[in-house]
Amino acid sequence: MIIDLRSDTLTKPTPEMLQAMMQAEVGDDVYKEDPTVNKLEEHIAHLFGMDAALYFPTGSMTNQAAIKIHTQPGEQLIADKYAHVYNYEGGGVSFNSGVSCKLVDGHRGMITAEQVEENINPPDFYHSPLTSLVCLENTTNKGGGACYDFREIVKIRKVCDEHGLGLHLDGARLWNALVATDESPKDYGEVFDTISVCLSKGLGAPMGSVLVGKQKFMDKAMRVRKVLGGGMRQVGFMAAAGLYALEHNWQRMAEDHRKAQELATALAAHAKVALVEPVETNILIFKLRPEVDELKFIQQLKEKQIFISALGKGKLRMVTHYDYTDAMHAHLLDLLSSKNL
Ligand SMILES: *Cc1c(COP(=O)(O)O)cnc(C)c1O
Numbered sequence: 203m204i205i206d207l208r209s210d211t212l213t214k215p216t217p218e219m220l221q222a223m224m225q226a227e228v229g230d231d232v233y234k235e236d237p238t239v240n241k242l243e244e245h246i247a248h249l250f251g252m253d254a255a256l257y258f259p260t261g262s263m264t265n266q267a268a269i270k271i272h273t274q275p276g277e278q279l280i281a282d283k284y285a286h287v288y289n290y291e292g293g294g295v296s297f298n299s300g301v302s303c304k305l306v307d308g309h310r311g312m313i314t315a316e317q318v319e320e321n322i323n324p325p326d327f328y329h330s331p332l333t334s335l336v337c338l339e340n341t342t343n344k345g346g347g348a349c350y351d352f353r354e355i356v357k358i359r360k361v362c363d364e365h366g367l368g369l370h371l372d373g374a375r376l377w378n379a380l381v382a383t384d385e386s387p388k389d390y391g392e393v394f395d396t397i398s399v400c401l402s403k404g405l406g407a408p409m410g411s412v413l414v415g416k417q418k419f420m421d422k423a424m425r426v427r428k429v430l431g432g433g434m435r436q437v438g439f440m441a442a443a444g445l446y447a448l449e450h451n452w453q454r455m456a457e458d459h460r461k462a463q464e465l466a467t468a469l470a471a472h473a474k475v476a477l478v479e480p481v482e483t484n485i486l487i488f489k490l491r492p493e494v495d496e497l498k499f500i501q502q503l504k505e506k507q508i509f510i511s512a513l514g515k516g517k518l519r520m521v522t523h524y525d526y527t528d529a530m531h532a533h534l535l536d537l538l539s540s541k542n543l
Contacts, residue, residue, distance in 0.1 A: 205508045205530045210375075210458075210484060210523035213406040219446050226442035230435050231257070232428075238438030242445050246399065246412045250391035253417035256424065257441055258432050261286075261374045261411040264398035266294045267426045269335065271396070271419050272368035275300030278331035280321050284311040284344035286372055287337050298430065302331055310479075311345020313338070315357035322365050336362055339372040341379045344513070347462075347485030347521075349379040352389060359393040368419075369393070374400040374411070378483040381455045395419055404455050404484060405447035406524050409440050451524060458484040458522040461531050465520060468538040474499065486520045487513065502543060508534065 206212050215223070229235035243255040258264040265287050269279065279295065281288055283305040287295060295301050304321045306313045323330040336358060341347045362369045371394045373379075380387060390397060396415035401407040413423055427433060459482075466481040466488075474494045479487040490496055496516060503510060511519045537543055 203507060203530060203533065205526065205534055207520040207522065207526060208509050208511045210403045210521045213523050213525045215406070215408055215443060218450070219406070219443050222446040223439045223442045226438045228436040228438035231437050232433040232435060236436060236438040236441070238445070239441040242441040243412065245445065245448070246414050249387045250397060250414050251388040252391045252397070252414045254420035254423075255412050255414040256420065256427060257434075257437065257444075258398075258411045258413060258427060259409060259434060260432075261372075261398060261400040261402075262291045262294065263427070263430050263432050264400075264411040264413045265337075265370070265372050266291060266298050267423060267430060267432070268370045268396045268398060268413055268415075268419075269295055269301060269337070270299045270426045270430075271422045272335040272370060273299050273301045274332075274334070276331060277334040278302045278304050278323065279335040279337055280304045280306060280313075280318055280333060280367075281337040282306050282308040282311050282313045282339065282342070282345070284308070284342060285337060285339055286343050286374065287339075289344065301335075304333070309345075310348040311339055311342025312348060312350050312354070313358075314354055315361050318358050318361050319365075322361075322367070325365075333365070333367060335368045335370060337370045337372060339374075341375040341382075341483050341485070343374070343485070346479045346487040346519075347375070347378065347481065347483035349383050349482050352383070352385055355393055368395050370395060371397040373397045375403055375483065377452055378404055378455050378459070381453065382459055382483050401444035401447055404458060404523055405444070405451045407440070407443035407447045410444045412444075454524065455484065458524065458526070461522045461526065462486045462520070464531070464535060465522070465538070468535050472538055472543070474543075484522045486522075487517050488520075489516050490518065492516075499543075506537065506543075508537075 226238045247255040401410040
């Protein structure tokens with residue numbers, strides 16, 4: 203039994219998902235003639251109550267396209283210091299858009315309306331870059347799967363309106379946040395200009411991300427996707443996996459969240475563990491005691507066919523997902539409560 207908790211991107215399509223993919227009706231999506239991609243885009247636009255949606259190969263490309271659409275070279279966006287768009291997209295913000303990031307020292311990857319306001323450069327002070335966009339992330343990745351308080355997002359929207367800034371959500375794991383908080387996608391559709399969501403994380407599709415947004419931004423999305431090399435042809439096979447995943451794998455995320463909670467409880471009681479960050483969704487970040495060697499701990503787990511990731515600075519991460527079965531969970535809980543680790 204291999205237990206792989208490095209990421210929720212490691213899931214593989216089930217036979218049922220493969221069946222749905224094989225049966226997809228397809229066409230050339232660059233001509234907008236793939237009925238399954240069109241159906242997925244309409245479904246997601248409708249879900250969020252937004253004007254339009256566009257299918258992309260990856261979440262990074264979706265975020266990068268959004269940033270390109272919202273900004274001009276030389277401008278600046280505001281994001282938390284942990285933001286995926288800043289840390290994990292290969293420097294794409296500067297490479298693709300010629301934009302700089304004003305990083306905010308937020309809490310678990312989340313920033314406040316007050317912090318946004320403080321970090322806006324005065325627009326008539328031409329020495330500093332023009333602030334044009336705010337990027338939020340929900341749930342936060344490096345912040346340990348934390349969920350925003352929606353009331354704070356509404357306050358941030360207000361600040362953006364007062365200062366004429368765009369507001370983009372990196373919602374790679376928004377599906378998890380929606381399950382954990384009982385909020386609806388329409389709440390999000392009302393406050394953001396653009397939202398990116400991933401189909402290949404907790405939902406378990408092999409690939410795909412969708413940008414959903416207001417028409418005036420989405421008008422530019424097809425061109426930007428083409429420029430980034432993301433125009434795909436008979437990709438309805440993959441979109442079918444996304445549609446299948448939304449129908450069958452979304453609400454079950456509550457189970458991933460429960461398992462992450464239970465692992466957190468077991469880890470908190472473990473002699474080698476110094477600290478477990480609060481668990482809100484499917485990501486669990488913990489720290490070992492200073493005298494415990496981190497690499498050795500990971501190696502010991504590896505020898506037992508259990509894989510987790512190191513985030514640096516002594517932080518370790520586990521991510522639960524639908525390929526992490528009840529049997530694996532029982533086995534790992536047993537191991538954590540035994541003296542064998
Ligand atoms: C995974 C992820 C993305 C997109 O990643 P891709 O691997 O490019 O699909 C974007 N934002 C966050 C917060 C993520 O966790």
